[in-house]
Every structure is written in structure tokens, then in C-alpha cells.
Amino acid sequence: xxxxxxxxxxxxxxMRSEVIPHSVFERWIGGSGINNWIMWEHFLTHDIxxxxxxxxxxxxxxxxxxxxxxxxxxxxxxxxxxxPCYNMFGDSAGGGKFxxxxxxxxxxxxxxTGKSPKPVxxxxxxxEVSLVDASHLWGRDTLETHTMLxxxxxxxxxxxxxxxxxQAGENQVGxxxxxxxxxxxxxxxxxxxxxxxxxxxxIAVQGNGGLKIQMPEEMLAWSDDFRQKxxxxxxxYGFKRRGTLGAVEMYQHIGSHFWRNNQGNMFRGGEIxxxxxxxxxxxxxxxxSSDCFIACDAKYKIDGTxxxxxxxxxxxxxxxxxxxxxxxxxxxxxxxxxxxxxxWGKITNxxxxxxxxxxxxxxxxxxxxxxxxxxxxxxxxxxxxxQSLRWxxxxxxxxxxxxxxxxxxxxxxxxxxxxxxxxxxxxxxKGQNFMKYATYGKGGASFTEEMRPFPTWMNNMAVASxxxxxxxxxxxxxxxxxxxxSKIYFDGRTEAADLSVPTLKGASTAxxxxxxxxxxxxxxxLFHWMLDPAGYTPQDYYGKAYAAATGIDRTPDELMLDGAxxxxxxxxxxxxxxxxxxxxxxxxxxxxxxxxEGMYPGSVAAEMFNPxxxxxxxxxxxxxxxxLQTRKSLEDVGLEDVADVLENEGSLA
Amino acid sequence: MITVHANFHSHFKxxxxxxxxxxxxxxxxxxxxxxxxxxxxxxxxxAMLIDPDTRELNxxxxxxxxxxxxxxxxxxxxxxxxxxxxxxGIAGG
Ligand code: SF4
Numbered sequence: 043x044x045x046x047x048x049x050x051x052x053x054x055x056x057m058r059s060e061v062i063p064h065s066v067f068e069r070w071i072g073g074s075g076i077n078n079w080i081m082w083e084h085f086l087t088h089d090i091x092x093x094x095x096x097x098x099x100x101x102x103x104x105x106x107x108x109x110x111x112x113x114x115x116x117x118x119x120x121x122x123x124x125x126p127c128y129n130m131f132g133d134s135a136g137g138g139k140f141x142x143x144x145x146x147x148x149x150x151x152x153x154x155t156g157k158s159p160k161p162v163x164x165x166x167x168x169x170e171v172s173l174v175d176a177s178h179l180w181g182r183d184t185l186e187t188h189t190m191l192x193x194x195x196x197x198x199x200x201x202x203x204x205x206x207x208x209q210a211g212e213n214q215v216g217x218x219x220x221x222x223x224x225x226x227x228x229x230x231x232x233x234x235x236x237x238x239x240x241x242x243x244x245i246a247v248q249g250n251g252g253l254k255i256q257m258p259e260e261m262l263a264w265s266d267d268f269r270q271k272x273x274x275x276x277x278x279y280g281f282k283r284r285g286t287l288g289a290v291e292m293y294q295h296i297g298s299h300f301w302r303n304n305q306g307n308m309f310r311g312g313e314i315x316x317x318x319x320x321x322x323x324x325x326x327x328x329x330x331s332s333d334c335f336i337a338c339d340a341k342y343k344i345d346g347t348x349x350x351x352x353x354x355x356x357x358x359x360x361x362x363x364x365x366x367x368x369x370x371x372x373x374x375x376x377x378x379x380x381x382x383x384x385x386w387g388k389i390t391n392x393x394x395x396x397x398x399x400x401x402x403x404x405x406x407x408x409x410x411x412x413x414x415x416x417x418x419x420x421x422x423x424x425x426x427x428x429q430s431l432r433w434x435x436x437x438x439x440x441x442x443x444x445x446x447x448x449x450x451x452x453x454x455x456x457x458x459x460x461x462x463x464x465x466x467x468x469x470x471x472k473g474q475n476f477m478k479y480a481t482y483g484k485g486g487a488s489f490t491e492e493m494r495p496f497p498t499w500m501n502n503m504a505v506a507s508x509x510x511x512x513x514x515x516x517x518x519x520x521x522x523x524x525x526x527x528s529k530i531y532f533d534g535r536t537e538a539a540d541l542s543v544p545t546l547k548g549a550s551t552a553x554x555x556x557x558x559x560x561x562x563x564x565x566x567x568l569f570h571w572m573l574d575p576a577g578y579t580p581q582d583y584y585g586k587a588y589a590a591a592t593g594i595d596r597t598p599d600e601l602m603l604d605g606a607x608x609x610x611x612x613x614x615x616x617x618x619x620x621x622x623x624x625x626x627x628x629x630x631x632x633x634x635x636x637x638x639e640g641m642y643p644g645s646v647a648a649e650m651f652n653p654x655x656x657x658x659x660x661x662x663x664x665x666x667x668x669x670l671q672t673r674k675s676l677e678d679v680g681l682e683d684v685a686d687v688l689e690n691e692g693s694l695a
Numbered sequence: 696m697i698t699v700h701a702n703f704h705s706h707f708k709x710x711x712x713x714x715x716x717x718x719x720x721x722x723x724x725x726x727x728x729x730x731x732x733x734x735x736x737x738x739x740x741x742a743m744l745i746d747p748d749t750r751e752l753n754x755x756x757x758x759x760x761x762x763x764x765x766x767x768x769x770x771x772x773x774x775x776x777x778x779x780x781x782x783x784g785i786a787g788g
Contacts, residue, residue, distance in 0.1 A: 276742035277756030277783065280706025286788025291704035295780055296764050364788030491786075512787060522784045523766035526754050539766075572785065574755035641764030 043067045043107065043256065043592035047080070048149040048171060050164060052240050053097060053156030057171050062151060067592055069680070071563035073106030074133060075608045077122035080104075080153050082611055085124075086687065088155075090618050094126035094232075095214050095239040097157040103144070103205065103245070104151045106565020107591045108584075110142030110253055113265050114272075114335035115587065116565040117141065119222070121205075125231040126239070127216030127399070127459040128485050128509045131615045132231030135513075135562065137330040138222035143203040146249030158241040161212075163191070167248045168199060176243035183208040183392045188224035191246045199250035206245075208394040210447040211238035216459035217399040217446070217487075221391060225361060226330060229396040231486075231508050232459075256593035264587045271575040272335050278573050285338040286365035286569075290315070293369075293491070297640010298521075300373040300490035302412075302433060303405035304481050304631060307492035307640045311378035313349075336570060344381050351436070352381035360388040369490035370401035375408070376433040389440065393447045399460035399487040402480075404442045406461050407453070407468075408433055409479050420472070424453040460487045462629075483510030483628040494632055495642035496521050497547040497650040498538075501658055504626045504651070505551060507612035514558055514609075515551040518572060541642065544650035548657030556605030557581065563608060564588050581605075607679040613664075613671060614684050617693040623669030626655060665695030697723050697775035701732065705783040710740045725752070725759075726769040728779060744781075758784035 045062040062076065070079045084100045092098035101123045108116020119141030125132025144150060148169035161176040179187050187206040195202040203223055210218035211234030218234030221227050237243070255261050272278050281288060293299050294315050297307040309315050330339045339361055346356035358381075363371075367387040371377040377386065390397040407424075410416045411431040421429050425445060429438055445454040456471070457464035465480035481488040483500075486509020493500045498517030503510040519527045519538045528538035528546065531553055538546035561571055566584050570576075576583040581598040589595040596604065616625075627633075632647045659666045663675030672695045676685040688694040696719050703711045711732075718735075720727040729752060733741040746753040751769055759767050760780050767779060 274742075275755065276739055277706070277753070280709070280743070280783055281756065281785060283709070284705060284783070286785055288705045288783040289785045289788070292758055292782040292784060295702075295704065295782055296760070365786070366788050489787075516786070518784075518786065521786065522754070522758055523760075524754055525766075525768075526751075568787070569785070572756075572787075641760075 043594060045150045046148055047151040047153060048166065050152065050154045050171075050173070051156045052154060052158040052162070052173070052242060055158075055173055057173075059148070067107070067594060070608065071560065071588070071604055072592070073104055073118070073563040073565045074120045074122065074135075075559065075563035075604070076151060077102045077104040077120055077133065078608060078611050078615075080151065081122050081124075082615065082684075084153070084155070085615070085618070090124075090615075092124070094124045094129060095235060097155065097240070099124050099155075099236055099239070101154040101233065101236045101240065101242070102151065105141040105144055106563060108587055109565045110145045110333060111255055111261060111591055112333065113261060113587050113591070114268050114333065115567065115570050115584065117331040117334050117567045118562070118565045119144070119228075120562065121220055121228050121233045123231070123233055123236045125508065126214070126235040127232040127463070130485070130509065130619060130621060131507045131612050132233065133508055134219070134228035134230040134233055136220070136222045136226045136228035137334075137567065138203070138226035139331055140203040140205055140222040140247065141565065142331065142333055143200065143249060144247050145253055146200065146251050147247050148251065152245065154240060154242060156240065161241045161243050163244040163246060164242065165195070165246050168251055179243045180212060181209060184221040184394045185224040185392045187244055188221075191244060195246055195248060198248075200248045202246045202248050204244050204246045206394070207234040207237045207243060208392065208447065210234055210393050210395045212243070213447070213449045214238045215395065215446055215449065216463075217396045219394045219396050221394045225391070227391055227394065229398070230511075232396075234394050255591055257590040260590035261587065264590055268576070268587075269335050275573070275575045278336060278575055281338055281569070281573055282336060285340060285362060287363065287368065289365045290368060295641070297495075297637065297642060298492045300369055300488065300492055302376050303374060303402070303409045303479065304488070304492065305409065307637060309372050310376065313380060314372045314378050314383070334567060336567075336573070338569065342384050344384065348381050349379050351379040355381050355385050358385060358388060360384065360391065363387040366490060367397055370397045374401035374405040374490045375439055377436060377439070378434055379436075382436045385436070386439070389443060393443065395443070395447060396460075396487070398489055400443060400446065401490055402461040402482070402487040403446075403457040403464050404439060406465055406476075406479050406481070407431060407457075410476060415474070415476065416472070424451065424456070426451045462487065478630045481629050481631055483632075484625055486510035488629070492637065492640065493628075494637050494647055495541060495640070495645035497541070497544055497654050498550045500628060500632065500647045500651065501548055501551045501654045503632075504628050504655060505658060507609070507616060510628075513568065515555045516558060516568070516572070517547075517550060517554070519550050519554070520547065544653040544657070546657070547650065547654040548659070549661045551658050552661040555609050556602050558605075559608040560584070560601055560605040563604075603679055607681060610671065610676060610679050610681055611684060614676075614681070614688055614693075617670055617688060618691060623667065626669055668695050670695035696721055697773065699728050699773050700776070700778040701728070702778060702780040704781065707740075707743065707781040707783070710743060711736050720773075723773045724769070725767045725771045725773060725779070728773060729769065756784055758782040
């Protein structure tokens, strides 16, 4: 297995192609694993404490070895960089066709440094690469940018597929995202601000090259088996129909939404809690990726008859909202009309901005207003106009979004890096401590879900390498009470699935983080794994597809070690910039304020937080007092060189 | 004979064409309820409800909980008037 990396220095305009040798795949698998290593090496010769919006930051795009192979499961691309909003390790996954189309050019990885003197886009057409003036695209949103690039680049050797930023990225808003083909968002951590800071408006790829699969027959057999497993699984069929919106009713039943800045955990309003609206959507012929056997995407078109509010959006069409789009609108902001929820999804995508950070920032402010902690005058000072900040008021919400995207006013400037830094800055400005109402973990905005009854989920929020995160350590064993999985992973023990005890929750985080790191490095969509057609065991199952694609065949134990190695590198990055145990924490609301509704009332993080965190460090072999890695823990996963770097900088326990 | 109530959500609701149903079962166990539901709604519901390999409740992509929000399994006992809720287990997005 070998691959090609395109290095672009935007300051000088120089570009060069490098081979990524087999040995790098042996060590870092691919996708996010290789991205991490490219970034790590970069920051051995550049200041890791650099301004993330400065030319020394790096922006890496990479795609896993299963993408475009027809495996039916390797879909996701990944961007990796130092996060401008959280000032730590940053990365974000995204689907669509861009990732595998990049593989049909001469490259699979792109590393961009420096800063262009003027706005440009990077065009990769098979093995030809160029930086093209983007002044005509500057000031456009992601849909306009994608549409214009498609038109200007034509259809040979293929349609153009794009990654682009909107005005939010251009304005270097910390929570600005990168959008793939104007449809699928790499939302987390502010990759859009990094592109904007480099004057890089977009990346467009066109390719018609082939892919080399090391063991094609094995790949075909794996792919057939995977399709059969999916076809046989009725739950997967249900997922095709509803996508992640299938979670709305489950979350409503157990009390797992994030209502009004997490003052509650159930949605309000009959329509919003029903699944009537699901029937309004039809299957999208153009799914997230044509290399996905599940295809959970659908689209909507508002015809104005759905509700009074929908009349404002007649003709609007976009992808059906995902759960977290719904969770942020119907939950965090208490929007009760489906057309408005859908509209929220569309504008946050077109503006390329993270709707979790956004909704947590806006709902933080709405709660201050609800509690009369700020006056109408304070609000006018923030927005340069009167603003009701009433829960669910879509006009107000849309103005908040535009305030941030276009940096229109004080609100936009204060909250452009999300709710955590926004709450700190606003508390300082007003001389009052409002942190009690900010929802975050490790400085990252909350995912708009209730965390408090779920100790593994909560631990994920505290320890994830990119700040509050339910993806890297997904606490599904516990949330879905999967005793069967607990038994498989922990020698017959069931406590990992028991919500009432802290035991095995930290262990679950470490174990699932390793698995997810592997899946992210293959490029497998996490829904494929979560739906479990293959038995929730990526080291056994998806590893076989990886072996067919790359020729790198590993035992399940070796693969788990690979996952642990990838996680340890992300941790080492954060240790180098000074993050310690005290950073592995969550907000006051989760820590101390009990839930008062849902199936698990009275839940509070503080009950189990420290024992779970201690157990997590133990399973990782890290030092419990400082939270730092030990030399042994790094040597155990083959990272002696990383231990040397940390030791030199005083970041090793 | 006891009466047990079932709440169906998402895909379960679609398969059952109703959000709620009550069943009379002789054997007061989850296994008897599951069998009754499969008999009533047919093979698609069975595919959703029962793991064909183990004949246990299918845990993949599903969530079956009692009134306290605890996941139930085949051998669990039921009382007259109990409600079991059938949910789709997915997160994120
Ligand atoms: S399962 Fe859904 S999100 Fe995942 S790759 Fe397929 S269509 Fe995209």
C-alpha cells in the first residue's frame, strides 16, 4: 500500500507531491490516523503554540483506504488542524462524494500551510494541480460557491466535487465549518476558519483515475457479505427510512434531548415530538455517497401547507435534518415547527457553521434573558438593535446566526468561538459570572443531548481530544444498555451497560475510542458500525475489508493497538500545548445541577465523574494526577519517538 | 393470563401500524410478549425483534425498555398492567 500526499505552501504557491510509504500505513492505518501523523510531524518543526489562524497552522484532508473501493462502507473524509475555537487538537469528518473523488485523482491526502496573498481555490484535476484566483467566489456561501465551481470547471474528466467555506470561514469565525459539495458538513472545531485564515476559499477535485485494491477478490467477497448483512437487518431498513431522526422518539421517551440550553431534556410541542413529518420527506436519489450501502439521506421540499410558519420557506429544499440539527433547533432553541427546524439545518449548512456551537451560544444568551440576568438594553448593546431573544423565535435566531457569520455586532464577535469562550468573554464584559449557564466539556460546545444520566457519555465529553464529543468514544454500551456487548468486551462482566454504577465506564470510553479511531482511519461511517449489522466488532470485521484494500492483515488485538496508538497521538498533541487533568472536565450545569425530568431524574455528573475519569486514565496507563501519558503507556503502543518529544518538553508524566 | 401494554415508536410503529397495543399473555414473561407481537405483526416485526442466531431479543439498533427505562430481556418477568416500550436505538447525526 502506498499513497500520495499533495503539499501546498500557500505563502509561496509551491506545491509538491510526496509518496506516503507502506510503513506509514502500517503504523497509522489511513484516514484520520495518517492525518494526525502529518500534523504531528508538521508541529515538530513549527511552533505548536502558534495562532491557529496564523500561517503556521496546517490544514490536512485525508481519506480512508476503503473509500471508492465499492466496499459499501468506506465513505468519510477527514480534515485535521489545530482548532481555532478550542485552541487544541481539531478534526472533523464529513461524507459525500468529495472523499472518494479525491482518490480518483493522483492524491489521497492534502496538507496545506502558509497563507495566500489573495483568495484562491485549489484545483486538483487528476495529477494536475493549480491555485486559482477565487476573488469571484469570495463573499459567497457554500451552495453558491459549489454551484459556480461546478459550472466553471465543466464535466471532464469528471464533475467537480468541492470542499468550500462561506463568509463565516472568510471572516475567520472560530466555529466556521467546511462543507462538502454544499451538502455534507465537516462541522466541528472550526476548519472553515483555518481555510479562511489562509485565504483558501475551496478545494475542487476532478478525477477519473482508478484505484489499486491489493486483494480484489477478498474485497468483493467482503462487500457481498456486508450487503447481505445490511439487507437482512430490519433495523437498518428502518434507519434508511428515518435516518438519525429515528432517535427523536427514543430520546423523547428516555429524556435525552437538550431542551432550552439543557434546562430540560424533553422536546415540547405535539408536532415536534411526533414522526408525522418523516412522511413528508422522500428518498433522495443523490445520497450522501454512492459508495454507501445504507443511504440514510433524504430531502425535503417545503410547499407552504405544512404549517403557518412554513409559508415563509415555500420552495426551500435541502437534506432532511439529522438528529443533531433537530436537537439543536427543537431542543436547545425550543423551535417547535418542522419547517423552521429544517430551515435551521439549511442555513447553518449554507453558511458552513457548526450548529451545535451556535445553538449552545444562542441558547446560553436566551437563558440569561429568560432569567432576567440581562436587560433589553444589554441585548441591544450586543446586537445593535432590539431583539426579543424569545425561545423558538426563528427571526431572532436567524439574526443571531447572521450576526456571527458576518461578524455584524458585539454578539458575533464575542460568541464566534462558541459558547465556552463566549461565556467567559461576556462574563468579563458584564463583570458577572455567567458560566453556570454555559454548556461545554473540555472547552468544546456541548452536543445538544442530555449527558447527565450517562457516565460514559459524560466522560467522553471531558476527555475527547477535540473537546466535548460524543463521537470519539460513543457510549452506546451504556446508553443502549447493551449487556451483550459489555460481556464480550469485559470478560463476561455486565457493569459497562449498567447506568447506576461507575464501574467500567472509563474503560468503555478507552475501548470505544480505540475502535472509533480505527473506523475513522478506515473511513467507515460510524452509523454502519452503530447499527451493528456486523456485530459491533470492527477489529474483526471491518479489519478484513481494510486488509483486502491495503494488504495489511492484522489480528484483532493488533488492530486495537493501532487504534490506541492513534488516540495516544491526539492526546500527546494536547499535552504539548499544556492540557492536563484539570482540562478534562465538564460544565457546572452537568456537574452539579440534577436533571428533573425524563426517565432518569436526579442525575448529576458529579456523582460518578471522578471514579470514571480515574478508571479511564488507568485503562490508558496514564498518570491519574496530572492526566499525562507515561513513557510506558507510549512504548506499549509503539510511540517511543512521541515519548521522547513529550519528555523534552516536560509533558510526560 | 395478564394484560401487558406495548408502546411502539419509529420503525416499530410503522411495522405495527399503531403506536400502542395491549396483549393478553398466559406466561408472564417478556419472551411470551415478544412471541405474541411477532405472531400479530408478522415476519418483518420478528426480524426487528428477535435475533435469528440467538433467539434472544435483537439488541442491534433497537431499545426495549420497561417503565423505569431499563432494557428488558427475554427471561424478565412481567406483571399485569406493565408497559414495555419499543424504540429504535440510534444516536448522533
Ligand atoms: S449511512 Fe448515511 S451518513 Fe453514513 S455514509 Fe451512508 S448515507 Fe452517509
